[in-house]
Amino acid sequence: MSNPKFRRLALIGIGLIGSSIAHVVRREGLAEEIVISTRSAHTLRRAEELGLGDRYCLDAAEAVEDADLVILCVPVGACEAVTRWIAPALSPGAIVSDVGSTKASVVRQMAPHLPDNVHFIPGHPIAGTEESGPDAGFADLFRNRWCILTPVEGTSPDALERLAAFWTDCGSMVDTMDAEHHDLVLAIVSHLPHIIAYNIVGTADDLAAVTKSEVIKYSASGFRDFTRLAASDPTMWRDVCLHNKDAILEMLSRFSEDLAALQRSIRWGDGDALFDLFTRTRGIRRSIIAAGQETATPNFGRDKPGESERR
């Protein structure tokens, strides 16, 4: 690692993302000391049992003392409260960042409460699994995935470069864009897919004519693909919906319009329109595989011979 390391990293929140940062920072030696804070004593104890950090504090303000890098790893709805808590204790010159899935809201929540002598650079590593909590993290989560930074006007280029280097050292590729564009992009690539997945799983759950056991038995015919996203952390996703409302409502409207057109093609038996759409969508997957963001193995590789026997 030729990049300058951080002296003290404070992670506020230690779920899937926080614990994955802890793992990779330890493995790559990206900080001399890791301080972990979370509001739940139970979770904090678990983080300590897992050996994720060097020090553990229930008090977030205590955790950020003398830290030169502070990363909030909490649901986006908690950013303002945490920022108010830690702001008086922040060290001058510290980089303060986050990992939230919405960015304009995070800026609105955090920027007004931070002292002028820290470097506030919002961030979002585009990585995750359907698991949550401190046990879910692993050092390779960010490898080959993008991390988006959304610096506000007047951000120090040096601080931005240090934070970008940190994420590169975590295995990520780094992009910068403004918070509003981030929120629009994520609304379509992440928020809408999660909402649709939650919705379809809910619709299936409600069906009386089809027993739940049938939905489960025959889920390999398509349904199961949606259940992964619909098993994601409910608190995190409630907050995403509440904090990226406008972009999400816009994408939902577009989706619903398109679905109405598709429904009409089905009702009127317009086979050509169906065939055209079903052909057009094929190419996108090939591009995602070519970009290294997806496996090329059929069924995501989950049905490898022998696997079903081991279960």
Place this chain on the structure above:
Amino acid sequence: MSNPKFRRLALIGIGLIGSSIAHVVRREGLAEEIVISTRSAHTLRRAEELGLGDRYCLDAAEAVEDADLVILCVPVGACEAVTRWIAPALSPGAIVSDVGSTKASVVRQMAPHLPDNVHFIPGHPIAGTEESGPDAGFADLFRNRWCILTPVEGTSPDALERLAAFWTDCGSMVDTMDAEHHDLVLAIVSHLPHIIAYNIVGTADDLAAVTKSEVIKYSASGFRDFTRLAASDPTMWRDVCLHNKDAILEMLSRFSEDLAALQRSIRWGDGDALFDLFTRTRGIRRSIIAAGQETATPNFGRDKPGESERR
């Protein structure tokens, strides 16, 4: 194999399902002879290069001569034409089945044209990948997956038992139900998920504000899960939409109603309603994993450490 084998199996159509049947029948010795027919000379030649059968015929009528098991592995929209073609050549006592994803339509298309001296038993193996064509098949496709048979009234119990044993020998678990119930169940577990996946991928493809490269780069945040189903065979899925119209329109209506309610919760900031839905949907995935129909590994197991580096 203690079950009586078939003397001659005729596969009409040799895509993903047909070629997978050929592989498993060969491996398990379920038929003495496999005859393959498909309307495309190019595909038939490919099947021969792959050694999937013992004989290859462009003429489907010729293929079914003296066959005691005939399985149509064609898009559901082709069932009537194929049945008219092969009917005069069918051997008395033969079992005639199919693998189509809709069943009431298949019964309507096939039953009127079949001679009385054959056993018509529609079937649907609930298995597949997003790949298609004769190269996509593999012997383990049906292992640990359900196969639904929808016998019509007056079906010979002996013939039904022989066909069920055949699918069991292919690795499947076998269920029987009536065609209408099948179509309702599959509309929610398979057809709706595919239509929704096609639709969301289409919506993303249309967005000008977000470049296509951004959709691809950041797809690991959720979108990529939908692209697998949306990469499925367009002809097959056009036919499913056209041939299970009523059940699909019913499920689309329910889905859209639920989505409208969810959209309203987002617009009005009803965090509790969002949290409740997002919590309820979590349990279904656990049940699917417990039923052996899904892997428990995060991200479907596709992001195993090291995999991204190999790509």
